[in-house]
Amino acid sequence: MMCRADGDQDSDPDPEEPPDDDQTFSALLEDSIEDLYENAPCGYLSTLLDGQIAKVNTTLLNWLGYKRTDLVGRRKFSDLLTVGGRLYHETHFAPLLRMQGTISGIALELRAADGSRLPVLVTSTVKAGMDGRPLLIRTTIFDARDRRAYEQELLRTRQEAERERERLQQLATTLQKTLLPPALENVPGLDVAAYYHIASIDEVGGDFYDLFPLAAGTWGLFLGDVCGKGAEAAAVTSLARYTLRAAAVYDPDPAAVLSNLNTVLYHEYDGTDPRFCTVVFGLLTPDGGQGGFRITLASGGHPPALLLCADGTADYLPTPGGQLIGVLPDAHIATITLRLDPGDTLLLHTDGLTEAHTAIRGERYGGEALLDFARTLAPTTAQGAVTAVRDLLDTFGTGVDDDTAVLAVHVPRADREEQQ
Amino acid sequence: MDVRSRNHVRVSGRPGGPVVMLAHGFGCDQNLWRLVVPALEREFTVVLFDHVGAGRSDLSAWSEDRYSSMDGYVDDVLEICRELDLGPVTFVGHSVSATMGVLAAARHPEYFAGLVLLAPSPCFIDDPAAGYHGGFSAEDIEELLQSLDANYLGWSGAMAPVIMGNPERPELGQELTNSFCATDPEIARVFARVTFLSDNRTDLAQVAVPTLVAQCSSDAIAPPEVGAFVHARIRGSQLITLNATGHCPQLSAPEETAQAIAAFARTLR
Numbered sequence: 001m002m003c004r005a006d007g008d009q010d011s012d013p014d015p016e017e018p019p020d021d022d023q024t025f026s027a028l029l030e031d032s033i034e035d036l037y038e039n040a041p042c043g044y045l046s047t048l049l050d051g052q053i054a055k056v057n058t059t060l061l062n063w064l065g066y067k068r069t070d071l072v073g074r075r076k077f078s079d080l081l082t083v084g085g086r087l088y089h090e091t092h093f094a095p096l097l098r099m100q101g102t103i104s105g106i107a108l109e110l111r112a113a114d115g116s117r118l119p120v121l122v123t124s125t126v127k128a129g130m131d132g133r134p135l136l137i138r139t140t141i142f143d144a145r146d147r148r149a150y151e152q153e154l155l156r157t158r159q160e161a162e163r164e165r166e167r168l169q170q171l172a173t174t175l176q177k178t179l180l181p182p183a184l185e186n187v188p189g190l191d192v193a194a195y196y197h198i199a200s201i202d203e204v205g206g207d208f209y210d211l212f213p214l215a216a217g218t219w220g221l222f223l224g225d226v227c228g229k230g231a232e233a234a235a236v237t238s239l240a241r242y243t244l245r246a247a248a249v250y251d252p253d254p255a256a257v258l259s260n261l262n263t264v265l266y267h268e269y270d271g272t273d274p275r276f277c278t279v280v281f282g283l284l285t286p287d288g289g290q291g292g293f294r295i296t297l298a299s300g301g302h303p304p305a306l307l308l309c310a311d312g313t314a315d316y317l318p319t320p321g322g323q324l325i326g327v328l329p330d331a332h333i334a335t336i337t338l339r340l341d342p343g344d345t346l347l348l349h350t351d352g353l354t355e356a357h358t359a360i361r362g363e364r365y366g367g368e369a370l371l372d373f374a375r376t377l378a379p380t381t382a383q384g385a386v387t388a389v390r391d392l393l394d395t396f397g398t399g400v401d402d403d404t405a406v407l408a409v410h411v412p413r414a415d416r417e418e419q420q
Numbered sequence: 421m422d423v424r425s426r427n428h429v430r431v432s433g434r435p436g437g438p439v440v441m442l443a444h445g446f447g448c449d450q451n452l453w454r455l456v457v458p459a460l461e462r463e464f465t466v467v468l469f470d471h472v473g474a475g476r477s478d479l480s481a482w483s484e485d486r487y488s489s490m491d492g493y494v495d496d497v498l499e500i501c502r503e504l505d506l507g508p509v510t511f512v513g514h515s516v517s518a519t520m521g522v523l524a525a526a527r528h529p530e531y532f533a534g535l536v537l538l539a540p541s542p543c544f545i546d547d548p549a550a551g552y553h554g555g556f557s558a559e560d561i562e563e564l565l566q567s568l569d570a571n572y573l574g575w576s577g578a579m580a581p582v583i584m585g586n587p588e589r590p591e592l593g594q595e596l597t598n599s600f601c602a603t604d605p606e607i608a609r610v611f612a613r614v615t616f617l618s619d620n621r622t623d624l625a626q627v628a629v630p631t632l633v634a635q636c637s638s639d640a641i642a643p644p645e646v647g648a649f650v651h652a653r654i655r656g657s658q659l660i661t662l663n664a665t666g667h668c669p670q671l672s673a674p675e676e677t678a679q680a681i682a683a684f685a686r687t688l689r
Binding site (some may be wrong): 049050051086092095096098 | 445446447448451452454515556560561562563564565566616638639640641665666667668671672
């Protein structure tokens with residue numbers, strides 16, 4: 001069609017003339033108000049204030065299959081609705097119309113004479129008389145079959161998406177649980193507590209911890225953080241956990257345990273998708289008759305542990321030079337050995353805590369602030385320390401964007417007089 | 421929990437006057453009473469509130485657990501009475517709130533000088549075995565719940581951000597049309613279930629405070645038999661039929677409704 005103009009110069013001029021100019025012009029003017037009302041492309045309905053139908057157009061009668069005499073003066077607007085629609089009309093539509101004088105775009109279903117249903121969108125306004133008192137309700141009704149089908153499809157997919165999300169969250173929660181001990185081992189002469197803060201219920205985090213018996217009088221503990229989140233990180237977490245447990249049985253020396261984990265992770269992910277983690281592993285043994293414990297900590301690139309002493313002081317236990325586990329064929333592991341005296345508390349954490357954005361200025365919380373926090377806390381108990389960190393995390397709210405694990409080990413005083 | 425802001429409680433009218441507490445039903449909020457309040461304020465202390473989940477109540481106080489039965493709402497009514505400590509009130513409950521008034525008065529009659537049950541229905545669903553005509557079949561009610569779903573898209577998209585309150589987006593703070601009846605669709609669905617699936621017929625006999633049953637002459641939701649049933653089950657109650665049509669006489673005939681409430685409340689002094 002677009003190319004026709006160039007060769008058609010000689011064709012006959014259009015000989016046709018409009019047979020009746022006036023008629024066409026009149027049709028264009030739409031000067032029959034009555035016809036415009038009766039055969040408008042939407043339904044028109046006027047009712048008295050109590051809903052009694054006073055006037056209805058031909059379009060609506062045709063849609064519903066009623067005769068004018070079936071409706072005018074005999075039925076109410078709400079009689080045309082389905083039962084559910086009638087309840088909705090009484091509890092929402094009518095009160096709103098009374099209060100606002102107008103209501104628009106309400107989705108309802110009309111019942112046709114043959115029992116079939118017509119999805120419609122309804123808009124009503126109240127017409128007031130000269131004195132301002134309401135007289136009539138005018139209503140326009142649009143056929144909404146296509147739109148309703150489309151909406152129902154949207155609704156269905158939205159509900160499906162919500163169900164999927166719930167399923168995913170449940171799966172993530174379950175998976176998370178399998179990566180953490182259901183309860184901490186009871187160590188005679190020690191008070192232990194742990195807490196795991198989940199940053200997002202949609203994803204499995206990569207933090208982990210455990211405390212478990214080794215040979216008689218010896219306990220192993222670890223706390224770590226796998227890089228990344230989600231199912232892939234969970235697989236590494238699982239591998240790291242079981243490797244640590246097995247390696248500790250094979251050779252409980254903390255540096256050896258982390259070296260073995262390093263070898264396993266390095267071989268497992270020596271390819272396109274390197275996975276690594278930071279871990280601190282500790283070996284606990286009773287030390288002397290005064291209730292103290294000896295602990296050797298080995299760290300592979302993990303934030304230093306905190307020692308909250310019985311005398312109210314607190315400081316980091318530096319393990320400098322420890323390297324990430326799983327990146328290099330021979331990672332350097334840093335160790336430190338110390339004595340936990342009665343009243344002392346050892347606190348291990350992952351960097352979700354120090355990396356959290358504070359509520360005040362959105363800055364990261366940081367290691368300095370955590371040390372200050374520990375100093376105000378000391379001396380404390382395992383549960384005291386864990387609860388305090390939990391409360392601290394709560395004050396950050398959504399500022400905690402990574403999972404956080406904390407594990408605390410405390411040697412109770414002999415007289416059992418614990419300070420808060 | 422601050423009860424006054426939770427339920428957006430507002431007290432107006434004559435200080436020290438007899439107290440009339442107006443409770444809205446399923447669908448809208450305390451605005452439903454706005455044509456009735458001026459007539460009552462001259463003589464009474466008027467207490468208005470929104471049920472949690474409706475109007476300007478604190479939506480963060482809503483939980484499915486608390487508000488999926490009549491008890492959560494009844495607890496709220498009693499807590500408001502306790503918090504305001506204005507002495508025994510004349511409780512005016514519209515529709516489902518009439519049932520809440522019945523349950524509240526059964527538990528703590530000392531809080532109530534009297535009850536006005538406006539267009540009440542203790543059970544919307546027919547019980548042919550007991551000869552009870554509530555006006556709806558179970559399938560009818562199921563259909564209502566579905567029609568709430570049909571407005572789900574419109575409500576959640578256009579209404580929810582407004583009623584959730586968005587201080588960082590002031591353009592959403594303006595009162596939109598339909599906002600009186602706007603409810604989070606999830607909340608509306610739960611409240612609809614409480615309203616239309618509850619059966620509190622046996623609780624009526626527990627009411628021991630003076631009670632006025634005021635029904636409408638043509639009500640698509642609470643037919644006249646239901647008003648008569650409520651009257652018969654509450655000992656010593658009075659029954660009046662308002663000329664008002666529809667289910668919301670406080671809007672369709674505010675003067676008549678206010679007059680009926682005031683006349684009854686006066687007899688309780």
